[in-house]
Amino acid sequence: MCKKLILAITFLSLFVQGAYSSQKRLTQHREYSAIGDGAGKIYYLKSESGQNWDIWRMNEDGTEVSRITNDSLFKSGTGEISPDKTKLVITEISDNNDHIYIMNSDGSNPSQIYSTQNSIDKVTFSPDGNKIAFIETEPKQSAGTLYVMNIDGSGVRSLSHKNVSSVPQKLFSDISIHPRNSFSFSGSTFTKNNVNYNNNVAFSTDSAQIVFPRYSDGHLAKIGIDGTNTTEISTFSVYRFSLLKTGKILLKNSSWSSNDPYNKLITINSDGTGYYVLYRTSSNVGSFSVSPDESKIALLTYIYENSTYKYNIAIISSDGVLLDEIAIDYYYEPSWASNSKITYSENANIVTVNIDGTNKQYLTNDRITSCDLEDAKGNKIVFSESNGLTRKIYSIDTDGLNKTLLIEQTAGQYLGFSFKLSPDGSRLLYSFKGNTTYYQLLIKNTNGTGTPIVLDEGDYYWIDNSIWSPDGTKIICDSAYYFIINTDGTNKKVLSFPGLNGLGLPVFSPDGTKMVFNTSSLICTAPVDLSTYTIILSTNLYLYPSDWKSNKILLTGASIYSMNSDGSELTLIDYGYGILSPDGTKVVYSNSFFESLNVANIDGTQKVKLSDYTLFYYVWSSNSKNIAYQRFSRQDGSSKIYYSNSDATNNYNLNPEIKYYISCIYAAANNKIVYFGDNDIWVGDYDTSIATPIDVIVPPEGQTNEIKVVVPDGGGYRGTYNPDLGKPATIGFRGASAGNYTLRIFTLLGEQV
CATH class of the missing domain: 2.120.10.30 (TolB, C-terminal domain)
Structure with missing residues (x-):
């Protein structure tokens, strides 16, 4: 049956889509996560760039490696x-x-x-x-x-x-x-x-x-x-537990109070009686694992001491005696390879060690640490790498060149949790705590030159609500209050006006000369010098400004509204959260439960649905005609990156190489998009109209000549589809460079068609 279906392809018309987009992977990763079976075997999940993420197995000494699964x-x-x-x-x-x-x-x-x-x-x-x-x-x-x-x-x-x-x-x-x-x-x-x-x-x-x-x-x-x-x-909350062969339940209790500042391992009977504290420690506790013979427990503990965290795996006997502590360098979850050996994943490599801390072995040593995409603007991308002990922040051009180390966090130092590139990508806003009492809010050139500029000090471990002006000359910062400051550190002004209370996060006007903000019942605009303010809307609805493009302001609450920048023509668009197109004529939004992604005109007309399930990730092209977005086939399924015209036409998977998930989509310069997919950073063409048609020479029906595919400069990738009988076949191809390529078609039995 399969043979007949594949052979039928040769008698179909060959269809190759003439427009495609080139997607490039900028990073590589290879990581392992492992668990022991308690009987001398270790099962592990291996994730690697461009490969299926599959389960493997080996002995606790690293021998007899075998693949358990082999699918996508x-x-x-x-x-x-x-x-x-x-x-x-x-x-x-x-x-x-x-x-x-x-x-x-x-x-x-x-x-x-x-x-x-x-x-x-x-x-x-x-x-x-x-x-x-x-x-x-x-x-x-x-x-x-x-x-x-x-x-x-x-x-x-x-x-x-x-x-x-x-x-x-x-x-x-x-x-x-x-x-x-x-x-x-x-x-x-x-x-x-x-x-x-x-x-x-x-x-x-x-x-x-x-x-x-x-x-x-x-x-x-x-x-x-x-x-x-x-x-x-x-009658109390339980966060992790294990049922023992004796019928007792082992659990951890992390409830802390000044009267009892200890974390505990506890056993209770299966009916809840017999509460017994097996082990207590002033350290924080993480996961635990019981040995196969149930004579010992491996417990992750950690403390904060001398400005750094110290981690241990405590080996505890079944009667609560601390037998040994194995020092580790980060938060790793232990499991038992056998009664005398534990295993865990250290910096994405698989490690085994005897329960007395001796004979530590790395069963894998070829991991390539994955990164996290932090931001992308202009032609710059900022990403982070971490190995548990250190965290490094890099910049790289969208063409994959000029990778530059910008910031390195070592023991006793702290980096904030968010990073903000200037609109042109030339500077980075971040927070850092080194030998200072408080976090410093800093700006650094993304080419690595110069000395960082200190804007302020405070509790800046999270700066998601800090925003650059469109011209890159000013920043609105969120600390205990909002303030605006020049990017050279001068002219700091607190955002406050007499008679106005509870000011919300402002949004800059497109030219950067004004801002719009909300109070409990007012929407106001003000020049960036804060010399005055103007009330443009009074409402009993809870609304806050979320975007400003051209002369249109987007207001968000439980619903999405648009209005002119003078406060006129307040219009209900729909329920949910969204962003304006660059020209201010349309809005793309997900509804309140993130069940669908939709596009509408700014006046709420001509609504179209792009997808059923989309979360937070979607961006407009610079010409306001196209959208790249994260798409789920169902609410909890895998996600892909899709491209669509704003009228929902030409809606398709932009990168079929991504199998598992997509997140963090950014619009970059030259109509490029930057996104994080399957643990790697990708850069791609946004507008498929730039694609070059593919030359395909199809032999006359009935001949067994080879089909010639000519890949032009910038040749990209299209997925291969298994067609139903009697329908056109889309043939996948991939060329590393321009030139002539030969496509041979085989049956599933290996016979060349």
């Missing part, structure tokens, strides 16, 4: 290993569904046993190895519902506190792909939308009950796998 779906962690170590269950995420797969622990015999359009978290084996529990969360919900099923995917059900006959009944048997409403609920369920998916769930030792943290109050509760016998276990 996103893996939600390294999976869960069955109690007898023979099975592995993993969650994979596609554009349209979350899937649960089960396979042998060596990756053989994989089988998809569950699929849903909802989100799946915390997949867990029962101790007898016969059942799987997991949390499923519906769109718009902040908590999930507990599900249980057999390991072959049969008997799927949610858990109800009513009698067994009232539980949801499965509507059909084939669950390989099923719609959101594959289960029919009658009445409420005990766990429905009340399970904290950020915490774990666990079966009781007899596999008959499941313990879970309630979302409503954080208390531990348990429920029978048949939906009966619901019980509240704890």
Whole structure:
């Protein structure tokens, strides 16, 4: 069947889209995250630029490396290993569904046993190895519902506190792909939308009950796998726990008070009685892991001392005695490779160490640390790299040249959490605390020259609300109050006027000579010298200015309004949050629940939808005709970068090479966009009209000659689609440079067509 389908392609008309955009990856990464199975094996997720992010396995000494998965779906962690170590269950995420797969622990015999359009978290084996529990969360919900099923995917059900006959009944048997409403609920369920998916769930030792943290109050509760016998276990919030073979529950309690300034490991009985403090420490505590024989616990601890954090993995006996402390350099979560050895990921490499701290081994040493995209303006990009001990801020040109180290944070120093480039990208606004009492607000040239200019001192660990004027000569800063200052550090003025209270964050006019701001009931404008102010709107609505382009001001609250810069023609556009086009004639916005991305004229007319699910990331082209945006196929699915005309035509995936997620989209100079996708920084053409047509020479029907594809200068990439029979085939290609390329078509059996 497959052979016939592929052969049919040769008799179809070959269609190659004549416009494409060139997308370039500027960074590379290779990182590992690992977990031990307790029996001498380590499972790890390897993410690498341009490769599938797959699960691998090796021995605790680094030998016998093997690949467990080999597909392009996103893996939600390294999976869960069955109690007898023979099975592995993993969650994979596609554009349209979350899937649960089960396979042998060596990756053989994989089988998809569950699929849903909802989100799946915390997949867990029962101790007898016969059942799987997991949390499923519906769109718009902040908590999930507990599900249980057999390991072959049969008997799927949610858990109800009513009698067994009232539980949801499965509507059909084939669950390989099923719609959101594959289960029919009658009445409420005990766990429905009340399970904290950020915490774990666990079966009781007899596999008959499941313990879970309630979302409503954080208390531990348990429920029978048949939906009966619901019980509240704890009367306090629990953030992480483990069920021991003795039936006791081990948990950490991080509640701190002046009367009891200790963090604790606690055990309680399965009914909540027998509260016992196993171990206490004045250090902060992170994650913990119990050894396979349950004789020891590995606990992450850390303290702030002499202007720096110090981290340790504490090895504690089952009766609460501190056996050893292993110094580490950052917040790494430990797990057990075996009873005598722990493993963790150090700076994205896999490490093992004996529980007495000896024989530390790096099982991988080829990691390439991923970066974080901070900002992009003009022809400059600013990004950060961190290895746990240090944090470095770099600039680089949008063509990938002139990488420059701008700032380096070492032990005892602190960088703020946001960075703001000037409109032309030549200068960077940031905050830094070195040997000073307070953070300093500074400006530095992005080419690395000169001495940083100190604008102010204060609590500037977060400067997201600080903004540059369009001409780059002034900055409005947000500290305990708003003030405006020249970028050379002179002429600082507090934003205040007699009779006005509660001033909100201002927005500059397009020419940088004015600003607009709100109070509790007024919208006002003022010149940047703050010599006076003008009330342009009085309203009982809570609105604040969010954008100003041309002579139009965008106001945001629960709804989006537009008005002229003199306050006239106040117009309701829709509900949500958005940005104006550069010419001020249109607005692109996501609705209040970020369920759709829309475009409308500034007067609210001609509304069109670009996508169903889009969050915060979307930018206009400089000509106000096109939009690049983050698009989800569903609310909790993977995200891609899409391009569209402002009227929603020509709406397509801008970079098919990105498989997993997209974020942080910025508009740069020369109609370029800069974005972060699959842990790398990308730069691409914004306007597909600059593309050069592709020359394709198709032989006459029936001949087996080769199809010639000529890639022009700037040749880019288009995805390859598997066409239905009788439809045109879009053939993917990729050329490193201009020239003639040969495209050969094969059947799936390897026969050249």
